Each structure stands twice: as C-alpha cells, then as structure tokens.
Amino acid sequence: MMQEPDRYIYRAPFVVPVSGPVIADGALITEQGKVMAVGRYADLKEAEAELVDYEGHVLAPALVNGHAHLELSHLAALGGEPHSRPGDMPDWIGRLLAARAAATDPEEAADAARYALARLYAGGCGAVIDIGNLPESRALGEGFKTRVSFHLELLGFAQKSQEAAISRLETLPPDLCCTGHAPYSTGVHLLQALKERARRAPCLFPLHVAESADEIELLRSGNGRFRDFLAARGAWDDSFTPPGVGAVVYLDRLGLLDEQTLCVHAVHVTEEEIALLAERGAKVCLCPGSNRYMGVGRAPVPAMLAHGLQPCLGTDSLASNSNLSLWQEMALLREDHPAIAPAEVLAMATQNGARILGIEAERGVIAPGVSSSLLAVECTAQTDDEALEYLTSGGAAIRLEWIE
Numbered sequence: 001m002m003q004e005p006d007r008y009i010y011r012a013p014f015v016v017p018v019s020g021p022v023i024a025d026g027a028l029i030t031e032q033g034k035v036m037a038v039g040r041y042a043d044l045k046e047a048e049a050e051l052v053d054y055e056g057h058v059l060a061p062a063l064v065n066g067h068a069h070l071e072l073s074h075l076a077a078l079g080g081e082p083h084s085r086p087g088d089m090p091d092w093i094g095r096l097l098a099a100r101a102a103a104t105d106p107e108e109a110a111d112a113a114r115y116a117l118a119r120l121y122a123g124g125c126g127a128v129i130d131i132g133n134l135p136e137s138r139a140l141g142e143g144f145k146t147r148v149s150f151h152l153e154l155l156g157f158a159q160k161s162q163e164a165a166i167s168r169l170e171t172l173p174p175d176l177c178c179t180g181h182a183p184y185s186t187g188v189h190l191l192q193a194l195k196e197r198a199r200r201a202p203c204l205f206p207l208h209v210a211e212s213a214d215e216i217e218l219l220r221s222g223n224g225r226f227r228d229f230l231a232a233r234g235a236w237d238d239s240f241t242p243p244g245v246g247a248v249v250y251l252d253r254l255g256l257l258d259e260q261t262l263c264v265h266a267v268h269v270t271e272e273e274i275a276l277l278a279e280r281g282a283k284v285c286l287c288p289g290s291n292r293y294m295g296v297g298r299a300p301v302p303a304m305l306a307h308g309l310q311p312c313l314g315t316d317s318l319a320s321n322s323n324l325s326l327w328q329e330m331a332l333l334r335e336d337h338p339a340i341a342p343a344e345v346l347a348m349a350t351q352n353g354a355r356i357l358g359i360e361a362e363r364g365v366i367a368p369g370v371s372s373s374l375l376a377v378e379c380t381a382q383t384d385d386e387a388l389e390y391l392t393s394g395g396a397a398i399r400l401e402w403i404e
Contacts, residue, residue: 007031007049010403011041012376014387015059018343018351019365022384028059030372030403038366052403058379058387059403060346061365062126063326064353066285067206067264067314070140070148071132074112075099076318079293086295089212090229096319113140116324121146123325124375124400126363127354129206129262129285129314131179138176145373149357151177151206154194155185157230158237162190169193177203183247184215184226187240188254195256204260204356206285210247210273211265212296219243219250248273257282262356264314265290266304267297274300278307283356286348288332289323290316298336305344312353323396331395342388374403 008030015026017038027041029049037044045051078092078099085091103109117140120128127147130140133155141148152172156165166189169178180186180194198205210216217224222242230236243250248269251257259281266284269277277284286299304311313333315324326349333345354364362371378399381387391398 005050007036007047008052008372009044009047009049010052010054010059010374010376011045012054012057012059014379014381014384015366016061016346016387016391017366018061018347019367022387024384026059028366028374033372035366035368035370035372035374037368054376056378056380057376058381058391059366060124060375060377060391061350061354062363062371062373062375063124063349064312064357064359064364065120065125065128065314065324065326066262066312066353066356067287067316068116068120068128068130068324069132069317069319070113070116070128070130071109071134071137072096072100072317072319073116074103074109076112076322078319079317079321083293083295087213087297088225089214089294089296090225092294092320094229099319110140113137114144116318117141117144117146117148120324123327124377124398124402125326126371126373127357127359129204129353129357131206135172135176147359147363149177149204151179151203153179153181154190155181156190157185157187157235157240159187159239160237161235162187165190166193169197175201177201179203179206182208182211182215183250184218184230191251191256192254195254195261198260202260204262205256206262206264207251207256209251209263209266210268211291212294213268216246216268219245219247246270246273248276252276252280259283265296265299266311267291267299269300271300271303274303274307274309277304278309284309284311285314285353285356286311286333287314287316287321287329288336289329290320292332292336293320293322301333301337301340305340310352310355311348312356313348325396325398327391327398328395330392334393342385342392345392346388372403375400376403 257280
C-alpha cells in the first residue's frame with residue numbers, strides 16, 4: 001500500500017495570495033494541512049515534495065461568506081421569482097413570514113439548509129456567518145468542511161416582546177452567540193441587552209443596518225410602511241421614540257457600534273455615517289445580490305473604501321437571492337461599481353471576511369501557516385490582471401476544485 005506523501009508542492013500559472021501581489025508561475029508547499037511556503041515555482045521547485053501541477057488554473061484562497069440565513073433555504077421559491085414590489089421591504093417580509101408559517105416540516109427545512117451549505121462548499125466557500133432564529137440551527141454545520149459561525153437572532157420591538165426576548169436570553173447557553181435583527185424589528189432595550197451579551201462572550205454582533213428606505217423613514221419620523229406593518233401585526237405600542245436620525249447614528253447613540261459590530265447591507269448610509277463607522281471600527285458586509293433582488297438600492301461602496309472601511313461580501317438567503325455564490329456577488333458588485341479594482345473586490349470575498357471572523361491566520365489568504373484547503377479555479381488568463389478580472393467577474397462560469 002502506497003504511503004501518502006507528507007509534503008506537496010502545488011504549481012499553477014498564477015497564485016493569488018490576496019494578501020500580496022499575484023505570483024506568475026507560482027507555487028505553494030503544504031504539509032500536514034498547512035501552507036509552509038508560497039512564491040515563484042522557480043524558487044520552490046527544489047523542495048522535497050510531491051508535485052501537483054495545476055496548469056490552466058489559478059490558485060486562490062477559500063471564500064468567506066459574511067452573511068447568510070441557511071435556515072431560510074427551504075423558502076427558495078421566494079428568491080427564485082421576481083419581487084412583486086421592489087423596494088417594499090415590509091411586503092417581502094410579510095410574504096416571507098407567511099411562507100415560513102406554511103412550511104410545517106422542520107426536517108425538510110433542515111435538509112434544505114444542509115444542501116445549501118453543501119452548495120456553498122462546492123462553490124469554494126470555506127467559512128460562513130450564519131444567522132438563524134432557532135437554537136437547533138446551530139448544529140447545521142456539524143460534519144461539514146465549511147466553517148459555520150452561527151448567531152441566534154432575536155426579535156422584539158414592542159415593550160412586552162422585548163421583555164420576553166430578554167427573559168429568554170437568560171435561559172440560552174452562555175456560549176451561544178446571539179444578535180438582533182434590525183433597528184425596525186428589535187427594540188432599544190433588547191438591542192442593548194444583546195450587545196452586552198456579545199461583549200461578554202465575546203462574539204461578533206451582526207445586525208441588518210440601513211437596508212431599505214423604509215427603515216430610515218421609520219427611524220427619522222416614526223411613520224411609513226414599517227410602522228403600518230408593525231401596527232398591523234400588533235407589534236407597535238408607542239414605546240418607540242423615533243430618534244430622528246439614520247440607522248448608523250441611531251445605533252451609535254445606543255452604544256452599539258464598535259469593532260465587533262458587523263453592519264449588514266448598509267445601503268442607505270450617509271457620508272457622515274460612513275465616517276462614523278470607520279471611527280468606531282465597525283465592520284460592513286455588502287449583499288449586492290439580495291439588494292438587487294429586493295430593489296432597495298446600492299451601497300455607497302466607493303465612499304466606504306475612501307474612509308478606510310474594508311467590507312466583506314455576503315449572499316443573504318435563498319429567500320432573497322437565487323444563488324448563494326460569492327463569485328456571483330463579486331460579479332454583481334463590479335457591475336454596480338466598475339471603478340473598484342478587481343483585487344479589492346476579491347479581498348472582500350476572502351481576506352476581509354476572514355479578518356472580521358478573526359480567522360485570517362487560517363483562511364482568506366495564501367500565506368505560511370494558513371490552512372491548505374485552497375481553491376484551484378479553471379482559468380486561461382495570460383496575465384495577472386486577466387486572472388483577477390476573471391475571478392471577480394466570472395460569476396456562474398467559475399469552475400473549481402478544492403486543494404485539500
């Protein structure tokens with residue numbers, strides 16, 4: 001029986017470390033699940049290692065998905081059909097809640113979530129921040145190679161529902177990361193209780209922020225479609241005092257913005273709010289595919305980059321996106337913002353997400369010490385620029401295999 005080699009050297013026309021320039025005719029050496037060296041093949045080829053030649057490929061880091069709701073995967077029919085009222089978030093949420101209430105088989109929902117996770121891995125995703133409403137969804141990632149960082153999402157806007165959620169919070173396992181949903185669905189006291197728990201853990205604090213104009217209208221005036229939506233569902237009790245400001249300023253006034261806060265979507269933010277996010281060290285996750293489906297607008301990404309923010313990319317759920325593909329998200333982002341450099345977009349789908357998760361030492365880049373679970377992407381590029389161009393605009397055409 002042949003013994004598995006201890007060391008491998010993987011060579012390809014281009015190696016894309018993300019943390020540094022593209023390496024033409026590059027290579028990397030791996031041993032016992034770790035990258036030992038990365039550089040030009042000419043400099044590494046004399047190493048005692050089994051050669052694996054990936055001619056016609058680009059070697060790249062595993063992708064990191066900064067925002068998903070695997071729990072909603074069984075509601076893919078919603079995301080697979082056009083949104084009947086683009087920009088109307090309350091209408092979509094109402095249809096989502098109705099569809100979820102009609103789906104009564106929990107095992108079918110769990111199977112759909114596991115299948116979605118398997119598809120994420122097949123698409124090169126090595127880690128994902130997953131948001132769910134059921135504590136048992138924490139176990140969805142068990143047995144999968146994609147690392148799942150699960151956060152239990154609590155809601156409660158009216159005073160009584162906030163109190164009930166805070167009481168529930170005290171009964172949950174202390175190692176279960178918890179977060180809120182959004183400023184229009186999670187009241188002040190609950191948001192602050194959740195943030196305090198996240199600080200103690202410590203846990204990342206992902207929150208839907210400034211996703212739609214409806215959200216901003218509620219915060220600025222206390223009126224609009226979200227107020228009507230909440231009132232119709234008995235979730236409005238006049239305990240909410242409109243702050244008269246945008247979502248980012250509102251969260252900052254509540255003491256919720258810091259380096260562990262991840263603002264998801266961040267579409268309707270002003271220049272001043274972007275500067276505030278940067279000042280507080282808060283993080284941003286962009287979801288261009290979901291935003292396009294929902295018709296809520298485009299995030300001001302160039303302004304974010306100008307202020308030094310380093311956003312990551314997320315897919316959101318199959319209920320608002322037909323495809324949980326970060327390759328597609330990169331392509332859509334570049335369509336929305338063609339002036340952003342391809343290398344910067346690729347970093348959003350890899351290194352930035354890994355840094356936000358605190359796993360940059362093992363994921364998101366190709367460097368000594370990181371996991372050797374990397375990607376070999378089919379690509380016929382002839383130059384560095386062509387390789388980056390293809391990786392960030394290939395979308396559904398991307399074909400890859402995992403280097404394990």
